[in-house]
Amino acid sequence: IGPFAGLGLCKVLGASNGFLEFVNRRSLPVHMTIEAVVYAAIAVAVFFVTTMIPIVPATKTTIVEHKQSKAKKKKHALWEKVCLDFILVGGSVGWLYYYNKTQEKLVAEGLDQKRLQAGLNYYEFKYREADYGIFPAGLMYGLQVMDSWLYDETRPFIHIEAGDTYRSLREKVETGYFEQLIEKHLLHNPHRSVLLLVPERGLTEKKDQELADRLQAYKETLTAEEIEKIVEKTAALKAFQEEPDRPEDLAKIPLLERSDIRREIEPIILEERKIEDTKLIYHKIETNGVSYFRLLFDISEVPAELFAYVGILKAAIGLVDTQNYSYQELFTQTDLLTGGIVPVTNIYPNITNPSERKITFEIKGKAFHAHLKDAMELTAEMLVRSNYTDTKRLYEILTELKSRLQSSMISAGHTIAAGRAMSYTSETVAIQEILSGMDFYRLGDRLCTNWDEEKEKLPEILKRLSECMFRPENLMFDFTAEEEEQEKLFEAEAKALKKDLFTCPVDREPVHAAVSKKNEGFLSASQVQYVCRAGNYKKNGLEYTGVLRMLRGILNTDYLWNTVRVKGGAYGCMCSFGKSGDAYIASYRDPNLGKTIEAYEGIVEYVAHFAGDERSMTQAVIGTVSEMDAPMNPAAKALRALSIYLTGQTAEQLQKERDQVLDATAEDIRALAGHMKAFLEDDCLCVVGNTKKIEEEKERFGTLEQLL
Secondary structure: OHHHHHHHHHHHHOOEEEOOEEOOOOOOOOOOOHHHHHHHHHHHHHHHHHHHHHHHHHOOOOHHHHHHHHHOOOOOOHHHHHHHHHHHHHHHHHHHHHHHHHHHHHHHHOOOHHHHHHHHHHHHHHHHHOOOOOOOHHHHHHHHHHHHHOOOOOOOOOOOOOHHHHHHHHHOOOOOHHHHHHHHHHHOOOOOOOOOOOOOOOHHHHHHHHHHHHHHHHHHOOOHHHHHHHHHHHHHHHHHHHOOOOHHHHOOOOOOOHHHOOOOOOOOOOEEEEEOOEEEEEEEOOOOOEEEEEEEEEOOOOOHHHHOOHHHHHHHOOOOOEOOOOHHHHHHHHHHHOOOEEEEEEEEEOOOOOOOEEEEEEEEEEEEHHHHHHHHHHHHHHHHOEOOOOHHHHHHHHHHHHHHHHHHHHHOHHHHHHHHHHHOOOHHHHHHHHHHOHHHHHHHHHHHHOHHHHOOOHHHHHHHHHHHHOOHHHEEEEEEEOOHHHHHHHHHHHHHHHHHOOOOOOOOOOOOOOOOOOOEEEEEOOOOEEEEEEEEOHHHOOOOOOHHHHHHHHHHHHHHHHHHHHHOOOOEEEEEEOOOOEEEEEEEOEOOOHHHHHHHHOHHHHHHOOOOOHHHHHHHHHHHHHHHOOOOOHHHHHHHHHHHHHOOOOHHHHHHHHHHHHOOOHHHHHOOHHHHHHHHHOOEEEEEEEHHHHHHOHHHOOEEEEOO
């Protein structure tokens, strides 16, 4: 019947113009042929055979056996695995084909020369700025020398004296040089491979069981004497780990004396000025021809329904179209004319009264002096002329943001654990969680998951949020340069930018965040844990002292190192005791959970009975001061001064802290046992780690949920 029904349907199609829409037209001339009948017969046969394949083995199984097999863990059939592999391989081949076609197009049509110039400008700016963060420039230059010296003894400095290199590359932009590089080293390079990474749920547990089975099988091959020898070797290893170094061996290591260390604090380079009625913090620092600026908008009174989206706005600024540029053009102009314009959020708690804080949305930028005007104009373009109505672009930004956050959460679970644990007692940290922590991730995940419902609302939310934040009354300027003339130029551009800011009426509402102890466990497929305990010692009436900075180093390099890392097997361990009273201890890539928490509990006794001699105390002082006096580039010096200003600290307080460090004794360390007991008694716990491990100790937690 089927072939004849199909024949009639094909004829009717010729007389139709759409679904149930018939026109005055002849039906299609369709005829039945022997070939069509053969194909139909083959289709029926194939259908019958494929239907019978699962039925035949099923006839050999009883109902009871069938139900028992269903209760067991499902294993994928061979055909499922093979088909999945073919699908993945096919997708990879398709991607590789598209990649090659794109490269061929770039070679044939040529690269965008303006973007090439922008890219060269970006890297030349980084080269001339020589910003190596906390690492000494001399050390980094020494490492760069090796990049060429190892391969050519006559050319050790080509990567340090790179001015001619950048000049040569700029001259080659219009010669096809970069297209030739693509053609030679990418398109026609035979030395390449395609790698597939295929996730498998439960793989960690499977490997753990395989290892346990292998170890058990190996144990069964051992005699009682061999097992006893392994036990003895393990005990000897633990004894070796716990045995302190001999004093005579330690004395062989050269050591500075405390008197060799400068007692004075680093100067705070800062002048408070005005641009009209707006505060300007000016730092007169040698910058090698670079202007550093920062626009700080106070967002402490943004309504709660908008405040949650501050992180989303931060992610979108500079990556969406504006009134005068597409987002690609804006990106190119930024690299072409500046060293970067970046949005950030910060919270500056008042040191004397931690319940008071300044929450800011900041735009920080840098440019050579000649391009300061361009940099300020691009900043204004991003702040007040961004267009958030392109929902397709917003979705791209959100999915990329979500992917980056997931990657960082997996690789840096200790930061997640520490942020969550401290947010149980600290409103400041709880607000930070909204801006950039787990709460922020959950919002981004919800927006991506429910995009069809959210995409119409988000543009209006971002527009309203911009109008609430980017206002003249919320603004403060920060500027760093060595020349007063540059400060005058910045003042002129700052006045122009102020005129562009929003002045429409908006609602205001003080920002607050709920604080409660949750003791969360975040489950993942990871084989390791990130275990954090947190609390606040100031709530027990205890005050901050510079000796806490020393104790942090002592715990990290002695007690935590030996108990959590050496004996426990964790990859790392860390702690922090803030001036606001917030404190935490965390492990990194830790195979344990309960054992690590027990080690944390031992800190109180360790501190109470600390017996460091003068040599070990001097070592602790040197380590602490080296952290306090870490090398700073001009931007870091300015940011340090700005942070001191916004948190209400004084030079006298900083000098007192330094003196406490330099004069610290073992007795001062022992006096901090109360601080350790106070914050540990808050019993704020958060763990990111292996599902099975956390569930085995679920009584420690208030809630358990999947990390991703």
